Ligand code: CTP
């Protein structure tokens with residue numbers, strides 16, 4: 169199916185997409201971060217807008233232009249991302265968590281830049297776990313709201329990527345989990361992606377390596393299948 173002109177199958181729907189990687193402040197000049205570029209989340213936002221949805225994008229530390237026709241909120245930390253996503257999900261039909269929230273943050277933010285000690289010693293950073301936004305969305309979901317997570321996994325000798333992902337899907341309580349196998353190297357910042365979309369109802373859709381926009385459309389296809397019929 170050509171996607172030059174997308175079918176407006178999401179017209180009348182409101183969707184939330186999170187994108188990018190959160191940063192947790194250590195002191196005024198340093199943070200803990202990750203390598204998420206936001207490209208996949210922005211592709212999701214653009215694809216949904218092209219299919220007629222009202223799109224609310226929560227962007228964490230991306231270096232990308234705001235997509236046309238999309239309402240964008242910029243955040244820095246996981247706590248800010250959580251607050252923005254919870255606000256944006258109000259009245260939304262679907263939430264896609266493509267962002268990479270930092271799992272941990274420093275226990276306290278230093279108000280002054282941490283200086284090097286003369287004796288060559290290094291500070292020890294104490295970390296605490298951040299809230300799990302997707303899990304909270306699932307625990308507080310409105311009937312009919314479709315929830316999508318993303319997971320980059322590497323299998324190990326004992327457990328394959330898809331087994332790990334199935335367990336994560338169940339743990340998170342979302343409807344769909346988009347799984348990247350990153351065993352063979354990082355996908356970060358690249359234009360292409362390859363994935364398996366796992367559904368809580370047992371469905372499994374293989375998405376061959378291709379542009380992030382193609383994966384975005386497969387995700388919205390799967391979301392659209394699970395949306396309740398619009399009010400007559
Ligand atoms: N996620 C979230 N809040 C967090 C961490 C992750 O909402 N604090 C979301 C991500 O946006 C993603 C999904 O949960 O959609 C899976 O993220 P992942 O990092 O794979 O899951 P974790 O539960 O953090 O597990 P892991 O220990 O493997 O990192």
Ligand code: CA
Nearest residue numbers: 268269270271
């Ligand atoms: Ca994580």
